[in-house]
Amino acid sequence: MIAHSMLPLVEGNAAVKAMFEDGRLMAERYGAENVYDFSLGNPNLYPPEAVKKAMIDILNNEDPHKVHGYMSNAGFESTRRAVAENLNKRFNTDFGAKNIIMTVGAGSALNIALRTILDPGDEVIVFAPYFLEYRNYIANYSGITIEVSPNPEHGFMPDMDEFAYKVNRRTRAVILNTPNNPTGAIYPDTVIKQISDILAAKEKEFSTTIYLISDEPYRELIYDDQPVVCTSKYYDDTLIAYSFSKSLSLPGERIGYLAVPEMADEADEFVEAATIANRISGDVNAPSLAQLTIERCLDEKVDVDYYKKNAEDLYNIVTEAGFSCVKPQGAFYLWMKSPIANDAEFVAAAKEEHIIMVPGTSFAGPGNVRLSFCVSNEVIQNSREAFKRLGKRYFG
Amino acid sequence: MIAHSMLPLVEGNAAVKAMFEDGRLMAERYGAENVYDFSLGNPNLYPPEAVKKAMIDILNNEDPHKVHGYMSNAGFESTRRAVAENLNKRFNTDFGAKNIIMTVGAGSALNIALRTILDPGDEVIVFAPYFLEYRNYIANYSGITIEVSPNPEHGFMPDMDEFAYKVNRRTRAVILNTPNNPTGAIYPDTVIKQISDILAAKEKEFSTTIYLISDEPYRELIYDDQPVVCTSKYYDDTLIAYSFSKSLSLPGERIGYLAVPEMADEADEFVEAATIANRISGDVNAPSLAQLTIERCLDEKVDVDYYKKNAEDLYNIVTEAGFSCVKPQGAFYLWMKSPIANDAEFVAAAKEEHIIMVPGTSFAGPGNVRLSFCVSNEVIQNSREAFKRLGKRYFG
Numbered sequence: 063m064i065a066h067s068m069l070p071l072v073e074g075n076a077a078v079k080a081m082f083e084d085g086r087l088m089a090e091r092y093g094a095e096n097v098y099d100f101s102l103g104n105p106n107l108y109p110p111e112a113v114k115k116a117m118i119d120i121l122n123n124e125d126p127h128k129v130h131g132y133m134s135n136a137g138f139e140s141t142r143r144a145v146a147e148n149l150n151k152r153f154n155t156d157f158g159a160k161n162i163i164m165t166v167g168a169g170s171a172l173n174i175a176l177r178t179i180l181d182p183g184d185e186v187i188v189f190a191p192y193f194l195e196y197r198n199y200i201a202n203y204s205g206i207t208i209e210v211s212p213n214p215e216h217g218f219m220p221d222m223d224e225f226a227y228k229v230n231r232r233t234r235a236v237i238l239n240t241p242n243n244p245t246g247a248i249y250p251d252t253v254i255k256q257i258s259d260i261l262a263a264k265e266k267e268f269s270t271t272i273y274l275i276s277d278e279p280y281r282e283l284i285y286d287d288q289p290v291v292c293t294s295k296y297y298d299d300t301l302i303a304y305s306f307s308k309s310l311s312l313p314g315e316r317i318g319y320l321a322v323p324e325m326a327d328e329a330d331e332f333v334e335a336a337t338i339a340n341r342i343s344g345d346v347n348a349p350s351l352a353q354l355t356i357e358r359c360l361d362e363k364v365d366v367d368y369y370k371k372n373a374e375d376l377y378n379i380v381t382e383a384g385f386s387c388v389k390p391q392g393a394f395y396l397w398m399k400s401p402i403a404n405d406a407e408f409v410a411a412a413k414e415e416h417i418i419m420v421p422g423t424s425f426a427g428p429g430n431v432r433l434s435f436c437v438s439n440e441v442i443q444n445s446r447e448a449f450k451r452l453g454k455r456y457f458g
Numbered sequence: 459m460i461a462h463s464m465l466p467l468v469e470g471n472a473a474v475k476a477m478f479e480d481g482r483l484m485a486e487r488y489g490a491e492n493v494y495d496f497s498l499g500n501p502n503l504y505p506p507e508a509v510k511k512a513m514i515d516i517l518n519n520e521d522p523h524k525v526h527g528y529m530s531n532a533g534f535e536s537t538r539r540a541v542a543e544n545l546n547k548r549f550n551t552d553f554g555a556k557n558i559i560m561t562v563g564a565g566s567a568l569n570i571a572l573r574t575i576l577d578p579g580d581e582v583i584v585f586a587p588y589f590l591e592y593r594n595y596i597a598n599y600s601g602i603t604i605e606v607s608p609n610p611e612h613g614f615m616p617d618m619d620e621f622a623y624k625v626n627r628r629t630r631a632v633i634l635n636t637p638n639n640p641t642g643a644i645y646p647d648t649v650i651k652q653i654s655d656i657l658a659a660k661e662k663e664f665s666t667t668i669y670l671i672s673d674e675p676y677r678e679l680i681y682d683d684q685p686v687v688c689t690s691k692y693y694d695d696t697l698i699a700y701s702f703s704k705s706l707s708l709p710g711e712r713i714g715y716l717a718v719p720e721m722a723d724e725a726d727e728f729v730e731a732a733t734i735a736n737r738i739s740g741d742v743n744a745p746s747l748a749q750l751t752i753e754r755c756l757d758e759k760v761d762v763d764y765y766k767k768n769a770e771d772l773y774n775i776v777t778e779a780g781f782s783c784v785k786p787q788g789a790f791y792l793w794m795k796s797p798i799a800n801d802a803e804f805v806a807a808a809k810e811e812h813i814i815m816v817p818g819t820s821f822a823g824p825g826n827v828r829l830s831f832c833v834s835n836e837v838i839q840n841s842r843e844a845f846k847r848l849g850k851r852y853f854g
Contacts, residue, residue: 063575063578063723063724063727063728064574064575064727064728064731065573065574065575065576065580065599066577067577068573068574068731068734068735071734071738072730072731072734073644075730075734075741083749101527104527104528105527106523108522108523109522109526109609113526114517114522117513117517117747118514118517118518121510121513121514122514126505126510126707127502127504127707128506128566129710130505130509130707130708130709130710130711131500131501131707131709132500132709132710133710139588165563166712166740166741166745167740167742168740169739169740169741170739170740170741171740172740173739173740174740177460177461178460178461178599179459179460179465180459180461180576181462181463182600184461188826195737195738198738199738199740202573202598202599202738202739203598204578204600245488260478271459285476294504311523311526311527312526313521313526313527313528313742314525314526314527314528314529314743314745314746315745315746315747316562316741316742316743316744316745316746328459329461331459331460331468332459334468334471335460335464335467335468338464338467338468338471339464341591342467342591342594342598343565343566343568343569343598343739344561344562344563344564344565344567344568344569344570344595344739345562345563345564345565345566345672345712345741346563346709348712349562349710349711349712349745349748349750350710350711350712351513351710351711351747352745354749363811387814410481421539447710454602
């Protein structure tokens with residue numbers, strides 16, 4: 063009745079639903095304040111007040127026909143120009159309005175990029191552990207996901223030899239995600255340069271274009287003193303997928319963009335094709351009021367220090383309880399080693415202490431778990447004793 | 459550089475861009491009031507005032523975390539329930555919240571339905587003339603579009619023998635669009651019943667499920683005294699794609715839904731799979747503020763009488779000028795016979811009279827043209843002399 067390709071997704075969905083359901087039931091049974099739910103990537107911070115002001119002002123003062131009507135499928139010219147100029151100001155880039163396609167969030171930006179470049183059987187490389195949804199995005203267009211293992215010595219970075227080996231004539235793209243979901247790591251310059259050098263050499267070897275698709279919805283969520291980076295400066299054939307879901311806490315509004323740097327191979331044709339992909343996806347264009355709103359709020363962001371404190375507090379709590387992990391550098395995820403090989407079993411044990419987390423297997427990173435800390439700081443503080451009890455089970 | 463499957467789309471796009479560009483240049487050269495642009499399906503009516511009121515009230519009085527945050531991928535439970543109850547009230551249907559998936563417009567609803575059911579090589583039947591974008595939606599998932607010719611005696615209805623002949627084991631769906639783009643026709647009960655009977659017989663013959671996907675964004679735009687119809691009552695395996703783009707003049711906001719009637723084959727599993735398809739399309743969910751807004755505006759609609767008058771006035775003007783067409787029953791399109799076989803040539807001649815219309819070939823309906831009358835009535839009135847001059851060229 064449904065497509066064969068959808069069947070495993072429906073099966074896999076049962077586990078996800080069970081996890082949500084568990085959280086809900088536990089909150090009902092024990093009281094929400096006694097359940098420590100670190101499973102969701104739903105930003106807990108309010109959007110900046112400027113967002114509400116902008117929306118109401120637009121609704122009161124602009125022509126409704128413009129505010130709610132069709133525009134070019136790539137988005138309002140003024141919004142695209144504002145996005146381009148904001149990027150240029152912050153990152154010394156060289157974008158024009160014509161290099162920006164407004165999209166229904168970063169998820170749609172990725173889908174549109176993949177629709178634009180993939181024919182059935184084409185390959186896209188991802189670095190494990192990774193946001194498993196990439197696999198579904200690639201499969202939407204009958205592409206094939208090729209996983210590269212983590213570097214055994216630096217678990218948050220790819221194994222470069224394996225990566226170089228896996229790039230071949232059918233490789234159409236590599237997806238890079240920094241700051242990273244699920245690891246909370248930021249890719250250092252040196253690593254992005256290594257990736258870029260390998261791709262540039264392979265493009266030459268195979269006479270093909272290989273895109274580096276940089277998924278950067280967490281771009282502004284950085285907790286150590288590293289500069290915020292827009293990844294277009296390392297490699298010509300870079301595509302940038304961005305979302306305002308995290309930086310402005312607007313995940314439900316579905317507003318983001320795909321940026322195609324001018325130096326990308328035949329950038330103009332690419333933008334035209336991607337704009338068509340945006341149209342034929344059925345999205346047609348990014349939501350109009352949301353476009354006009356973010357146009358006025360490009361210098362705004364949520365209180366990143368709140369997430370930074372959450373990151374530190376959660377890191378201290380889990381390490382004091384005996385668990386081993388690296389302090390998150392960005393995004394809102396802490397990636398923790400499971401004290402036993404079977405991460406699902408560890409997640410189940412944690413649930414007995416009312417702690418909800420996601421098994422690393424759900425990110426092609428078995429033996430680990432992911433904790434989202436986009437929750438109120440109180441939840442983190444309250445989880446201290448529960449983590450201590452959980453630690454005692456393994457470390458005595 | 460871009461996918462092979464995208465190349466013909468980029469080529470075809472040149473013609474569309476040229477048409478828009480022509481309209482813009484002509485308006486610049488001759489003054490906008492002297493150009494009669496009937497090419498666009500962009501509603502000219504303002505949204506009902508209730509939409510603005512609802513949006514501002516929600517922004518001022520509801521929790522921003524709810525208004526702009528993630529919800530279930532299928533949409534807010536309250537919105538889905540309100541949509542279901544509104545349908546039930548108006549059409550005596552039996553929808554529950556669980557039968558509704560809120561989507562990024564009807565275009566995304568169609569894409570999601572197709573992603574849910576199509577494996578590569580599966581077939582979807584469309585009735586010519588039709589909105590050619592269906593072809594792209596189907597190709598997104600490597601499906602194959604099968605066209606059924608119009609009935610030679612009733613050009614706006616399908617040839618039923620050809621239809622029955624073309625339904626086979628690989629047929630996964632049939633797309634029905636009423637009120638119709640581009641013809642402005644409404645499918646009579648008898649025709650929908652005939653289609654349904656053929657499908658029911660073929661489902662039995664092949665032991666397959668064949669969906670009737672009813673694309674009904676123009677549902678409320680009806681100009682003769684026919685009742686507004688929701689097409690789910692004729693055939694169990696119906697899926698309904700709806701958009702608020704036309705009924706509330708919100709095309710830029712991208713808000714619509716997919717409805718899966720309870721009596722459809724394994725409706726619950728279908729909804730689950732389609733909700734996953736919504737997620738993995740990258741849309742994730744329909745825009746949140748727009749969902750909450752339409753929830754409060756389900757009984758609102760734009761001033762349909764305005765379009766009705768436009769339909770009558772345009773019909774009178776073109777028939778008085780000698781052209782032959784049927785008076786539109788719904789949607790906002792008038793489908794007119796080209797006085798010469800080559801509709802592109804006729805469109806070019808019309809342009810010399812400052813009239814812009816779309817060749818029927820763009821809807822798999824050669825020998826015709828489509829005129830959109832979602833324009834100000836003034837444009838229609840002002841076009842009278844131009845149509846007279848155009849008519850004289852052919853009818854003396």
